[in-house]
Amino acid sequence: MEKKIILDGNVVAKHVKDQLKNRIEELKGKDVVPCLATILVGDDPSSETYVRMKGNACEKLAILSKRIHMSKDTTTQELLEKITELNDDPSVHGILLQHPVPGHIDERKAFEAIAIEKDVDGVTSLGYGQTAFGFGEYPSCTPAAILEIMDFYKLNAEGKHAVVVGRSPILGKPVSALLLNRNATVTTCHSYTQNLPQIVKQADIVVAAVGKPNFIKGEWIKEGAIVLDAGYNEGNIGDAEYDSCFEKAFAITPVPGGVGPVTISMLLKHTVHAAGKSLEIHEKHK
Amino acid sequence: MEKKIILDGNVVAKHVKDQLKNRIEELKGKDVVPCLATILVGDDPSSETYVRMKGNACEKLAILSKRIHMSKDTTTQELLEKITELNDDPSVHGILLQHPVPGHIDERKAFEAIAIEKDVDGVTSLGYGQTAFGFGEYPSCTPAAILEIMDFYKLNAEGKHAVVVGRSPILGKPVSALLLNRNATVTTCHSYTQNLPQIVKQADIVVAAVGKPNFIKGEWIKEGAIVLDAGYNEGNIGDAEYDSCFEKAFAITPVPGGVGPVTISMLLKHTVHAAGKSLEIHEKHK
Structure with missing residues (x-):
């Protein structure tokens, strides 16, 4: 059997921050x-x-x-x-x-x-629209973190069926948009969704973004799926029931130590990027 | 058996234009x-x-x-x-x-x-973002037409599974967003989608927005589904194979005479609305 992967957000966050350190030094020099x-x-x-x-x-x-x-x-x-x-x-x-x-x-x-050039947390409708159209600079940080984790662990979304459970403006909607731009087939689910377990069962990639502890059950998960849990409920509990989902998944983010730490590092990355952009603009006008 | 409905775009367009005439008169008075x-x-x-x-x-x-x-x-x-x-x-x-x-x-x-206040064709990323977040004034006209047809024929999207085939910025993406806002579970498909027929087969609502003549086949359609064909290919051919889809569907838009005429009436509706808004703003500043 293929080895399961626990997607370690602390490792990804450290990787991102290490890259940022160089860039911050460079900017300080200017x-x-x-x-x-x-x-x-x-x-x-x-x-x-x-x-x-x-x-x-x-x-x-x-x-x-x-x-x-x-x-x-x-x-x-x-x-x-x-x-x-x-x-x-x-x-x-x-x-x-x-x-x-x-x-x-x-x-x-x-x-x-x-x-828009300071919207590093990705909350404006303009930023969302630009992200959905494929040229946004700063997607909302949790969706950006999910993509960063996938990239770090070389998990490809292309042609995969992604099921996103949740549709908030800073999570479900932008992560759906980002996965669509990565050429996944994307289903967005929410409180009105009928037969949620059967829909999740089809997913190669499940994004839990619903804000309810242990909501997604292992029995809903297709054998070999990727489970990305953006939930962060009281008592450090995710939106996916970890143990039962772990049994089925090929790769899974734990809570805590999964999406959370990477989210903050995305905020830092966007801020540093915005500082770099401000410099470019400044230099252009000199 | 329940009677099939042919969703007549000319009837819907006439209804929209009749409403607009009154509003245009009113504006002319001002x-x-x-x-x-x-x-x-x-x-x-x-x-x-x-x-x-x-x-x-x-x-x-x-x-x-x-x-x-x-x-x-x-x-x-x-x-x-x-x-x-x-x-x-x-x-x-x-x-x-x-x-x-x-x-x-x-x-x-x-x-x-x-x-943004003149983007009556719904092409800006800001307009798209506002639409997706639920407060856009002028969604792109074809998606707006699809919703207008559903409203006219009292076809409710809530809790339904909508499958949108296509993901262009003026069609697939905004119609997905609008249907999501109407509380449908929405799957967006495209050229990388695997097993498209099986995915379409689950749909209560199918939106064909792919730009390929007769691409969606009747055998893909679930008995009793709603088929909304936004395709408009050479020789007045839709994206859905009309005869075979008609057999399966509960309601279907023909091509021509379906989504097309309503699209133009949405452009007119948005323009008249924008004129009304400009007047409001003008009066506020008097």
Whole structure:
């Protein structure tokens, strides 16, 4: 029997970061220090944790982290003004607005206000459209991580049937688009899907992006499939039932230590890339 | 046995245009005459025919048609300047750049230059992204026509399995996105898809958007499925083999007289809508 592969996100993340280090040095030689601005609105403890993790990951790599914390009473207008200010600030290369913002804020409007060249988290509809049309610079980070893992382990999507369970704007939709661009046949499933187990059973590649712990069962998985679990539920539990899916899969991402660490490294990669692009533009105008 | 439905595009188109007539009258009362600018570059005879058909359809409905014909030697820069001029012209509400432009022109760049509020043909990546995220004003016209036909005949997509054969930016991708937003489970297929007949066989809704005459065979169709044929090949032949598909389908669009006439009426609808929006914006700023 062919050996099973556990897709180790920490190994992939380290590989990405090692490549970035050289690029960051190179940019520093040209007086550019990549900088990610993170915006946290309100005091949600898990959002605080996420933002802190992202900021710390930047600093470990000598990427500047500009941490903006706005009160929970911030209005949509105030948030838009802050985003505009960051759009206009040439020392900022990427902007991340931590989801979710307090309910009274028009979150979509805020996301849409992020300048495309700084949308390193891939949240704008323009960024999504460009990704789907094959020329997006910064796809949403979790979908980008999934593709990065596939590339690292030389897992080819072409001609394969990929079933994506979930259709959120930052996960299910963009990962479907990216896999389609890799020439997979893509089925996107969600809460209205009938006969989900039978559909998943056909998949050569399963992407679990539904946000429900242990939702995808091993008995749904075709023998020899690739299972990519983007879920991250309370208690470090993925969207796929790991042990039973492991039995069936040829390759699988664990939770934790699978897609998660690579997601953050994609955010760093996009920020460094955006810093490089800003330099190119600057040099062109000299 | 339940009666089969032939989805008559001419009936749907007439219904749409009848509704538009009232709206156009209303706008005229406020001194706004909807205007579609069409840009044809070069002398391709079928492109000339398409543009003429669209212009004539406007005029039949008292929508102004501003027909711009540029020589086949037009540069990308010249085309971009023309588009900018039309973007800035408040008397123009919609811009249609006829595809394909001559090979030396960067067509994507030209499409992307169209202002989102005038992208009534749904060609920009921003428009696509907004459509996929559920708040696009003007989806690409053929996908919009397919949904319009479904609505007219009260064919519900929710929970159904839709299989879209084709993945072009103006057809396969946006129709997949629209059906997903209607809560269908959506599979997008293309030239790399393995076992296409078996995948189509699962579909409650089949969208043929592949551009190959008689490509989809009746034996691939599940008994009682809905077949929506967006193909329009030489000699008025669709992408689905009509007679054999008709045998199996519960409802089917003929070619010609199916999706085609509704597509043009969607272009008119979007143009009139854009004219109405321009008025709203104007009134807000008074």
